[in-house]
Amino acid sequence: MPAVLTPDSPLALKVIPTPNQGERKGGRRPDILLIHYTGMPDAASALQRLADPLAEVSCHYVVLEDGRIFQMVSEAARAWHAGVSSWAGDTDVNSASIGVEVVNPGPDGGYPDFPEPQIDAVTKLGLDIVSRWRMPADRVLAHSDVAPGRKIDPGEKFPWERLHRAGLGHWTPPAPLGDGRSFGPGDEGQPIQALQAMFAMYGYGLEISGVYDPRTEAVVAAFQRHFRPALVDGIADASTITTLRDLIRSRPQPSAASA
The missing domain is CATH 3.40.80.10 (Peptidoglycan recognition protein-like)
Structure with a gap:
C-alpha cells in the first residue's frame, strides 16, 4: 500500500x-x-x-x-x-x-x-x-x-x-403489481428455464436448471430489491417478469469507446 x-x-x-x-x-x-x-x-x-x-x-x-x-x-x-x-x-x-x-x-x-x-x-x-x-x-x-x-x-x-x-445506472419503471401467472419454489419445467435464462442474460449468477430452487428464489428477491422494490418476496410474479423483460429490452448497447 x-x-x-x-x-x-x-x-x-x-x-x-x-x-x-x-x-x-x-x-x-x-x-x-x-x-x-x-x-x-x-x-x-x-x-x-x-x-x-x-x-x-x-x-x-x-x-x-x-x-x-x-x-x-x-x-x-x-x-x-x-x-x-x-x-x-x-x-x-x-x-x-x-x-x-x-x-x-x-x-x-x-x-x-x-x-x-x-x-x-x-x-x-x-x-x-x-x-x-x-x-x-x-x-x-x-x-x-x-x-x-x-x-x-x-x-x-x-x-x-x-x-x-440524474443519469446514473440502468432503470425502467417497474410494472405494476397485479394478477397474472407467477412462479415460485418447487415449480419446474420450460417456463422456469426461460425465466432463469432471462436473469442470467441480464447478469445474475444463476444456473439454468429448470427448477425454481432456493438460488432462483434468492436471485428473484435480489432483482426485486433493486428494480421492483414495492414487494420483495422471491416470487416471480407478472410484475417481476415484465420488469425484467423491459430492462433487457432497454439495456444500453456498448459503445466503441467502452468496448
Whole structure:
C-alpha cells in the first residue's frame, strides 16, 4: 500500500487508508460500480472496521449521512468489498469493481431512510466514477445483485430510480403489481428455464436448471430489491417478469469507446 493515498475523486473530502487491499488481478480496469450499505450502528464503527486489518474488508469510498465522502482505497487497487460474488459470469467482482459504502445500519438498526445529502453525494460521486472509467449504465449494481441470498444491501429503500433520473445506472419503471401467472419454489419445467435464462442474460449468477430452487428464489428477491422494490418476496410474479423483460429490452448497447 502506498504511504500516501491521493484522492481519485475531487469529491473525496478526507482519506482514511486501509491495509485491506491488493492489486487488481490481471491488470483489470474497473467497469462495475458496486453500492453497499455499511450495516453497522454508525459511521465511526464502520470506518474503524473497514480500516482494521483483522476484519479483512474494505471499500474505495464511504459516504456519510451528511454527504461527506471518505476514500480508503485507490481506484486503481482492488478493495475487499464484494466477497463471494459474480456478475455476467465473472467471479472476481472485487477486481472488476469500485465499491461505495453508504453509511446506514440496515435492518438491524431499523433501516432508516437514506438522507438527502447522502444520496446527493452518492449520485455525484457515482457520476464522477462512471464518467472517468466509462462504466456502462447497467453495471451500476447493488451488493445484493452480485451476491443474492448472501447480501441484501443497500436494500429496497435505496433510491435507484432517483439515481437513474440524474443519469446514473440502468432503470425502467417497474410494472405494476397485479394478477397474472407467477412462479415460485418447487415449480419446474420450460417456463422456469426461460425465466432463469432471462436473469442470467441480464447478469445474475444463476444456473439454468429448470427448477425454481432456493438460488432462483434468492436471485428473484435480489432483482426485486433493486428494480421492483414495492414487494420483495422471491416470487416471480407478472410484475417481476415484465420488469425484467423491459430492462433487457432497454439495456444500453456498448459503445466503441467502452468496448
